[in-house]
Amino acid sequence: xxxxxxxxxxxxxxxxxxxxxxxxxxxxxxxxxxxxxxxxxxxxxxxxxxxxxxxxxxxxxxxxxxxxxxxxxxxxxxxxxxxxxxxxxxxxxxxxxxxxxxxxxxxxxxxxxxxxxxxxxxxxxxxxxxxxxxxxxxxxxxxxxxxxxxxxxxxxxxxxxxxxxxxxxxxxxxxxxxxxxxxxxxxxxxxxxxxxxxxxxxxxxxxxxxxxxxxxxxxxxxxxxxxxxxxxxxxxxxxxxxxxxxxxxxxxxxxxxxxxxxxxxxxxxxxxxxxxxxxxxxxxxxxxxxxxxxxxxxxxxxxxxxxxxxxxxxxxxxxxxxxxxxxxxxxxxxxxxxxxxxxxxxxxxxxxxxxxxxxxxxxxxxxxxxxxxxxxxxxxxxxxxxxxxxxxxxxxxxxxxxxxx
Amino acid sequence: xxxxxxxxxxxxxxxxxxxxxxxxxxxxxxxxxxxxxxxxxxxxxxxxxxxxxxxxxxxxxxxxxxxxxxxxxxxxxxxxxxxxxxxxxxxxxxxxxxxxxxxxxxxxxxxxxxxxxxxxxxxxxxxxxxxxxxxxxxxxxxxxxxxxxxxxxxxxxxxxxxxxxxxxxxxxxxxxxxxxxxxxxxxxxxxxxxxxxxxxxxxxxxxxxxxxxxxxxxxxxxxxxxxxxxxxxxxxxxxxxxxxxxxxxxxxxxxxxxxxxxxxxxxxxxxxxxxxxxxxxxxxxxxxxxxxxxxxxxxxxxxxxxxxxxxxxxxxxxxxxxxxxxxxxxxxxxxxxxxxxxxxxxxxxxxxxxxxxxxxxxxxxxxxx
Numbered sequence: 001x002x003x004x005x006x007x008x009x010x011x012x013x014x015x016x017x018x019x020x021x022x023x024x025x026x027x028x029x030x031x032x033x034x035x036x037x038x039x040x041x042x043x044x045x046x047x048x049x050x051x052x053x054x055x056x057x058x059x060x061x062x063x064x065x066x067x068x069x070x071x072x073x074x075x076x077x078x079x080x081x082x083x084x085x086x087x088x089x090x091x092x093x094x095x096x097x098x099x100x101x102x103x104x105x106x107x108x109x110x111x112x113x114x115x116x117x118x119x120x121x122x123x124x125x126x127x128x129x130x131x132x133x134x135x136x137x138x139x140x141x142x143x144x145x146x147x148x149x150x151x152x153x154x155x156x157x158x159x160x161x162x163x164x165x166x167x168x169x170x171x172x173x174x175x176x177x178x179x180x181x182x183x184x185x186x187x188x189x190x191x192x193x194x195x196x197x198x199x200x201x202x203x204x205x206x207x208x209x210x211x212x213x214x215x216x217x218x219x220x221x222x223x224x225x226x227x228x229x230x231x232x233x234x235x236x237x238x239x240x241x242x243x244x245x246x247x248x249x250x251x252x253x254x255x256x257x258x259x260x261x262x263x264x265x266x267x268x269x270x271x272x273x274x275x276x277x278x279x280x281x282x283x284x285x286x287x288x289x290x291x292x293x294x295x296x297x298x299x300x301x302x303x304x305x306x307x308x309x310x311x312x313x314x315x316x317x318x319x320x321x322x323x324x325x326x327x328x329x330x331x332x333x334x335x336x337x338x339x340x341x342x343x344x345x346x347x348x349x350x351x352x353x354x355x356x357x358x359x360x361x362x363x364x365x366x367x368x369x370x371x372x373x374x375x376x377x378x379x380x381x382x383x384x385x386x387x388x389x390x391x392x393x394x395x396x397x398x399x400x401x402x403x404x405x
Numbered sequence: 406x407x408x409x410x411x412x413x414x415x416x417x418x419x420x421x422x423x424x425x426x427x428x429x430x431x432x433x434x435x436x437x438x439x440x441x442x443x444x445x446x447x448x449x450x451x452x453x454x455x456x457x458x459x460x461x462x463x464x465x466x467x468x469x470x471x472x473x474x475x476x477x478x479x480x481x482x483x484x485x486x487x488x489x490x491x492x493x494x495x496x497x498x499x500x501x502x503x504x505x506x507x508x509x510x511x512x513x514x515x516x517x518x519x520x521x522x523x524x525x526x527x528x529x530x531x532x533x534x535x536x537x538x539x540x541x542x543x544x545x546x547x548x549x550x551x552x553x554x555x556x557x558x559x560x561x562x563x564x565x566x567x568x569x570x571x572x573x574x575x576x577x578x579x580x581x582x583x584x585x586x587x588x589x590x591x592x593x594x595x596x597x598x599x600x601x602x603x604x605x606x607x608x609x610x611x612x613x614x615x616x617x618x619x620x621x622x623x624x625x626x627x628x629x630x631x632x633x634x635x636x637x638x639x640x641x642x643x644x645x646x647x648x649x650x651x652x653x654x655x656x657x658x659x660x661x662x663x664x665x666x667x668x669x670x671x672x673x674x675x676x677x678x679x680x681x682x683x684x685x686x687x688x689x690x691x692x693x694x695x696x697x698x699x700x701x702x703x704x705x706x707x708x709x710x711x712x713x714x715x716x717x718x719x720x721x722x723x724x725x726x727x728x729x730x731x732x733x734x735x736x737x738x739x740x741x742x743x744x745x746x747x748x749x750x751x752x753x754x755x756x757x758x759x760x761x762x763x764x765x766x767x768x769x770x771x772x773x774x
Binding site: 090091092110111112113114115117119121123148150156157158159160161162163166167169170172173174175194195196203207208209210218220 | 437439440441442444445447448451452455474475477478479481482483485486489514545548583585699712713714715716717719720721722725726
């Protein structure tokens with residue numbers, strides 16, 4: 001577009017170009033407002049906080065509902081005007097589905113159906129469609145508990161696939177796996193951490209070939225990676241290892257243990273690790289400094305989030321705890337309607353959480369003791385984390401995908 | 406002249422009426438291997454295949470025959486795209502798909518895809534084909550007729566026709582290969598006072614020789630080669646974890662074939678046990694040894710290690726692991742190493758496995774008596 005503008009010389013054509021450019025910029029601006037991206041588990045940089053200026057309305061209603069087959073507790077992701085979600089179906093959950101829905105009206109743009117090449121056994125509560133897909137804005141990467149991994153372009157063309165248990169025969173967990181992949185600087189980072197053949201790998205986003213593969217602690221792990229200043233922070237029972245996405249080389253290593261279920265969260269330069277409650281870390285290249293630790297900030301299954309100057313944790317009893325980001329001191333507790341398997345997300349000044357019974361709750365964290373401002377009964381079991389995009393919130397159950405607006 | 410040939414050129418340019426030669430792109434998809442080998446070429450070939458007309462569907466399905474599971478998925482996804490377009494345009498070649506389904510020389514995977522497409526295009530036709538699939542080599546395809554027989558049996562019961570219900574359920578059980586349907590039919594038949602021999606239906610090996618405990622301290626026993634891995638002398642005695650150990654006979658009374666080391670040896674922790682069984686095969690043939698186990702385990706067939714798994718107490722289920730193997734005619738020796746770890750929680754008590762011998766469909770291969 002810039003090149004085209006430079007070539008125009010006459011005053012009329014300059015005026016016309018300005019008009020055209022203004023219209024284009026305006027349209028792009030509108031489009032970014034209408035459909036911003038939520039590209040992975042817990043959205044932008046895995047923070048669970050929307051980075052958009054446009055936030056959901058104070059009062060939300062169900063805008064549309066789409067039907068899904070089988071099982072699934074992967075979260076939806078949003079790329080532009082497309083919502084992607086995965087499911088697994090069939091008696092042994094051997095059939096894998098990747099869906100693309102139109103964010104505007106919930107119509108199905110495409111569906112691709114594949115078959116597992118790895119093991120499908122999971123705990124009955126979870127499913128083969130447990131890891132959340134991720135996107136680099138051009139491609140969608142869908143990983144399943146069976147260790148089957150597919151890359152599509154946004155139009156549904158299959159770009160490449162992998163069967164990570166087909167490749168590494170003991171990479172599986174009989175309770176099911178749930179670690180969501182992340183993508184950074186042309187590398188897709190996947191974790192297949194389990195009691196047996198435990199590894200993390202960086203794959204070329206264009207080909208799916210290994211750029212690197214790291215042995216990881218031999219212990220079942222359901223936590224997902226977080227992104228810290230150009231590095232990928234891999235969490236496990238041993239701690240958190242930050243690696244360069246392109247090479248897998250260590251950037252820093254925190255070795256004081258961490259949770260294998262809720263995932264840590266980054267805010268600015270700091271990482272708030274789910275480790276002995278919450279431990280605030282100031283990592284640098286080659287070292288990690290502990291700033292504070294509060295063992296009472298103990299997340300249950302849900303991962304914490306940072307909003308403004310505070311960190312929010314949902315404990316195993318379904319109590320939302322607000323604490324200071326500076327020192328970890330607790331400020332208030334608010335009992336939500338639990339229990340929760342999915343994690344809370346935030347946009348603007350609101351926090352959103354859906355409990356296992358499908359009660360969607362909007363929380364005003366700035367209220368003196370916190371306040372639930374709206375509840376929507378989705379009337380289905382919900383075990384997953386919402387996505388926020390374009391002033392709307394997307395939630396899925398096994399059988400439904402909802403847009404709340 | 407030009408006017409005469411013009412329509413022929415037009416026809417030749419229309420892909421609707423003739424299948425294209427997709428052999429090269431199909432071969433590119435079939436060539437994918439482990440660790441993403443062949444992905445680059447496959448990605449390009451896939452784009453070529455999905456542009457093809459529905460007339461090419463049988464060729465793409467045939468491409469799945471004998472393909473490795475990764476290649477099968479590349480082709481399955483391509484079939485899906487072509488079929489979606491064909492269904493929209495009502496151009497799905499249903500008759501050709503029926504022929505493909507009926508030809509059991511084709512692999513189970515693409516035949517299941519063909520059936521699903523027939524079902525989407527013409528549900529009544531699919532239903533009419535269902536009874537022919539009761540003894541199919543695909544356990545997926547068997548589910549449909551088994552479900553119909555369950556419905557038929559239930560309907561007969563509603564009409565108080567017990568004999569007809571028993572006939573339907575018995576026929577259904579004969580075809581059923583999936584655990585959920587087998588369990589449902591077993592319950593229905595037993596409720597009607599019928600006997601069901603589940604160990605025989607599944608092909609569980611019920612009688613074994615067991616020896617234990619050897620040490621699994623620090624989980625090191627998993628890789629320690631104890632005497633039963635070097636020799637199978639059932640009258641021998643060896644140094645065990647705390648005292649001398651020797652082989653004992655054990656026959657499971659569990660109808661899901663659980664071989665429980667805790668029964669003959671007590672509730673041991675940090676222990677290794679071995680189980681050995683003869684399997685007399687009437688012929689040399691391909692088979693699958695299927696094991697369910699929540700302990701660390703290894704399985705050998707005739708001295709060859711089939712697989713080893715060092716995961717503890719994450720759950721067990723029927724057919725948790727499927728180990729393709731080749732049975733020889735006559736006596737085959739199956740050896741199982743079953744490792745209990747040090748955990749003390751109530752849910753870590755189990756030190757057991759279940760094992761059956763069957764074909765790829767899950768049909769029991771029974772040992773010669």
